[in-house]
Amino acid sequence: MTLLLFSQETSIATLHIRGLKKTKQSFIENVISSHSGGVLDSLQLDKDMTRLKRLPLVSHASYQVFASNDTSYNVFINIEENFTLIPAVNVWTATNQQFAYKIGLYDYNFLGRGIAFGGFYQNNGYDTYSINLRAPYLFNNRWGIAINHQNWRSEEPLYFNDGSSNYLYNNKSIEALALFELNFNHKFQFGVNLFTEKYEYLSGLTSDDIPTQFEIDKVLFKFIYDLDFLDYNYQYVSGFRSLLSAQFVTTSNSFQDEFYIAWNDFFFYKQVGKRGNWANRLRLGLSSNSESPFAPFSVDNNLNLRGVGNLIDRGTGVIVLNTEYRHTLIQKGWFAMQSNIFIDAGTWRNPGGELNDFAKSHNIRIYPGVGLRFIHTKIFNAVFRIDYGIGVTDNASKGIVFGIGQYF
Incomplete structure (x- = not known):
């Protein structure tokens, strides 16, 4: 990325997009805000690069600016496709x-x-x-x-x-x-x-x-509702994101009443040095609190607590914090390998229970652990992960969890 500041009088003479193989140029032009004949704005170009890097098809994006004459510039956007x-x-x-x-x-x-x-x-x-x-x-x-x-x-x-x-x-x-x-x-x-x-x-x-x-x-x-301030640099992520999901279910069956569920995931990522990445996810959720075995929030290896087991419990409310430090051990061309140290902790409200269920010791589960990530930096979401979590609270389990993509 070339960081320059321009006055409102400067313009983009021509905008060139380089590096496309499968992607249609018209699609990229539709996604970004900068265009030929428009005002040259470095802040807008920075936003366009971040927007492009959020696309699954883009591994990395950058731009270069060259003077055409005194008041206009040629802009080259360089895209590495996934x-x-x-x-x-x-x-x-x-x-x-x-x-x-x-x-x-x-x-x-x-x-x-x-x-x-x-x-x-x-x-x-x-x-x-x-x-x-x-x-x-x-x-x-x-x-x-x-x-x-x-x-x-x-x-x-x-x-x-x-x-x-x-x-x-x-x-x-x-x-x-x-x-x-x-x-x-x-x-x-x-x-x-x-x-x-x-x-x-x-x-x-x-x-x-x-x-x-x-x-x-x-x-x-x-x-x-997705509030997204994340920035991507290959396997490294920085910034904040809030993802709110709300659902309302209606049914004419007398056995089950109308039902609501809502949860919010808060994400915070920070790059640490050249090879480290600190990642955090906090989930807060509530649903209709009927005393039913069909409660929607589950306790599960693949969703929230690594090592806890496969769908071992359910609740009508959830508080889960996942925090981990990822460190790149190997970075050679398209291949990267990361180590991972994590702590997964969560608590649930029992079906038909009270909000103070969240504070009850038998509902609280804490699972620290370690893992590895094998990453292909030129293929979208090509992260193979292995994690081993060990419970440290009462009657806890332990186990290995495999998956594709980062855990969060």
């Missing part, structure tokens, strides 16, 4: 202790226009599939759409006071969202999800209050 056709492969042991796997394929630069399109198939003893389309700049640099269809089937543990039972859970859904970018830092998503939930009892405890089989049609209204 490889964006990404396979997804996960293997794990499901709740029913059966071997499980997930395979998928996503293109995060479909048609060279920054569209994410793909899907996955999962088998954990039951068949699951999903198809997803996300085009954030389909109409212009502010408006886009997302359309998702999913048929999810899995064995889910439901927790009672005296024990638990296992149900076969099936969720068929179709979702349509409008994507709106107010400005550089403020993004919104809002829309509707039509879905059908079906539960079938498999094993474990039963209750007169919980039927062994039922099916419910529901409508979910979704709203997401």
Whole structure:
């Protein structure tokens, strides 16, 4: 990046975009605000570079400015493209202790226009599939759409006071969202999800209050507000982000009432020296507080506490803090390897409980641990992570967690 300050009288004679292979130049021109014939503004160019680096298709972006005459300049934007056709492969042991796997394929630069399109198939003893389309700049640099269809089937543990039972859970859904970018830092998503939930009892405890089989049609209204001040430099991230998600679910079934859920993720990242990155995530969430085994906030390896186990508990409120220090051990060309030291800590409100549940010792879980990251810097989200967490609170577990992408 070339940092220069210009008066309002200077202009961009021509704007050249270099380094594009798959991406359409018209798409990049649509995303950024700087253009040929416009005012030359270094602050706006800096924002354009940050905006480009947030795109999955861009590994890095910078610009250079050269004088054309006394009042106009030629601007060259240099883009390093990511490889964006990404396979997804996960293997794990499901709740029913059966071997499980997930395979998928996503293109995060479909048609060279920054569209994410793909899907996955999962088998954990039951068949699951999903198809997803996300085009954030389909109409212009502010408006886009997302359309998702999913048929999810899995064995889910439901927790009672005296024990638990296992149900076969099936969720068929179709979702349509409008994507709106107010400005550089403020993004919104809002829309509707039509879905059908079906539960079938498999094993474990039963209750007169919980039927062994039922099916419910529901409508979910979704709203997401993304306040984003993050800056990316390959595997390093700096800045602050707040991500608010709110949902309201209606149903005509007498067994389950209308339901709300909202949570906010606060992220803070700071680059430490040349090779270090301090990363933090704080999640605060509440939902309708019915005394039901179907509480929405789960305690799970892959969501919040590394080493805790697979879906070991549920709650109607959550406070979770994840903090970790990532240090780049090796950086050679496209390959980087990071070490990772972390602490995951969380507490939950019991279904039907009180806010003081958050302070009760048996609801608090703390898991420190260590991990490694293997990173391909030229492929979007190509981070293979291995973490080992050890619980230090009462009746804690320990374990290894694998995944694709940084944990947060």
